[in-house]
Amino acid sequence: MRIRKGEKKDMPQVLALINELATFEKEPDAVVIDADYLIENGFSNSPAFFTYVAEIDHEIVGMALFYYRFSTWKGKTIHLEDLIVKKDKRGLGIGKALYNQVLKFAYKKQVKRVEWVVLDWNTNAIDFYEKSGATILKDWYTVQMSEENLASYLKTQQII
């Protein structure tokens, strides 16, 4: 198994992993991006994200996708958006290898914090994160406004 930076040519396989996970989570239609969108946004002069991929016999079996965020207290931080291992390749240490690689990247870039989210029922993951030194913040809720609701709200405000 080899961990390396994701390249343009890997994006179709990275998208396949994203779709596999969305299907597993019973939301196959939630993925609205395609491989070209990943290439366009991840490999421009100011990339919207970075990836590491795990490769076995030229097959991409896992990926981690991350990007910079900005804390008004700490400055630049790294956000780990997604870490996916192909279903039939779990238990081989691929997830941990990708996790370690992202953390190493963050360390080298001297960011003050690495951040991600976890579902509250995923106790295995929570235990793993805590053992590695991460803190689980249970008193913050994530708030999201969809494109549709954004448009509705702005209309009620007579902004659009």
Add this chain to the structure above:
Amino acid sequence: MRIRKGEKKDMPQVLALINELATFEKEPDAVVIDADYLIENGFSNSPAFFTYVAEIDHEIVGMALFYYRFSTWKGKTIHLEDLIVKKDKRGLGIGKALYNQVLKFAYKKQVKRVEWVVLDWNTNAIDFYEKSGATILKDWYTVQMSEENLASYLKTQQII
């Protein structure tokens, strides 16, 4: 009251708002950045964040700081990191004006989602967000690893 894009010259006052809030939250030492850091990171060729400021009689009385994130399902999204109104200027609609301005920016950029976080005890804010069409996700925890714990973990993994 005037809402406009934040400029380099506003960053000392933006930092003052950040520090005021940190002091109010009894964490005055948590802010490790300074105004030069904000200028360096927010006004480069690929800015780490954007700001809107609220101005009354040439004084900055509020600010919203936001940046792009990247969802593997939705593509580019906007994250609202901080929205602060000076303590003695609350109740004048400044917060809502900044909120609307950020949402308008997101709408114009055609992002698929706007996201932020809220403390679970802040029911006034939660009610306001829900009324405006946002969804509160209560089943996700935020996970953070500090710079110090990052170094410790990577040492145990013999990576550094």
